[in-house]
Amino acid sequence: MAESKRTVYEKAMHDTSFRRTWDKEEFERRARERARQEREQEEDEDRKRKGLKAKFTESPIPDQPRDLLRARTERVILDTNLNKTQVVQSTSIASKQPGFYCKECDCVVKDSVNYLDHINGKKHQRALGMSMKVERSTIDQIKSKFEQLKKKKEEEQQIYVDTGKDYIQDAISQKAD
Numbered sequence: 001m002a003e004s005k006r007t008v009y010e011k012a013m014h015d016t017s018f019r020r021t022w023d024k025e026e027f028e029r030r031a032r033e034r035a036r037q038e039r040e041q042e043e044d045e046d047r048k049r050k051g052l053k054a055k056f057t058e059s060p061i062p063d064q065p066r067d068l069l070r071a072r073t074e075r076v077i078l079d080t081n082l083n084k085t086q087v088v089q090s091t092s093i094a095s096k097q098p099g100f101y102c103k104e105c106d107c108v109v110k111d112s113v114n115y116l117d118h119i120n121g122k123k124h125q126r127a128l129g130m131s132m133k134v135e136r137s138t139i140d141q142i143k144s145k146f147e148q149l150k151k152k153k154e155e156e157q158q159i160y161v162d163t164g165k166d167y168i169q170d171a172i173s174q175k176a177d
Helices: 024-049 112-119 122-127 139-176
Strands: 067-069 100-102 107-109 130-134
Touching: 100 112, 107 112, 112 122, 122 130
Parallel strands: 067 130
Antiparallel strands: 100 107
């Protein structure tokens, strides 16, 4: 009589095949993998605290080779809308919103300090195709830069001396007249 009784699923009561079955071996494997990753992460953190290089972290392979960081050639203009009133409408277009718009990253930054942080930051530099690494200068490059600065300073001093001399001679000639 118990055999003839049916459940909602139109199967006999003792048939529980509709329930989810768990693959215990798969979950044990996942647990072991998670425990291994946690151990490696803790060991890497310990190595970082000691000032050593991380042992287990895998360095991500870059999509493309990036240029080294270089100085900006264009002037950053922050005062174009200074002392101006702007009517703000609710639009979803980022370039039409108030604030500083970055067309490379397609984002809007609300104030000038954050905008400068953004254009000097990692996300913006990656969008420009640069890494955050700086080219190391050689000793010859440093010596030549010092020589250029020294010549520039001497030229400025020469200009000041020449203009002072002319001024004094003009004053003396005016007294003589």
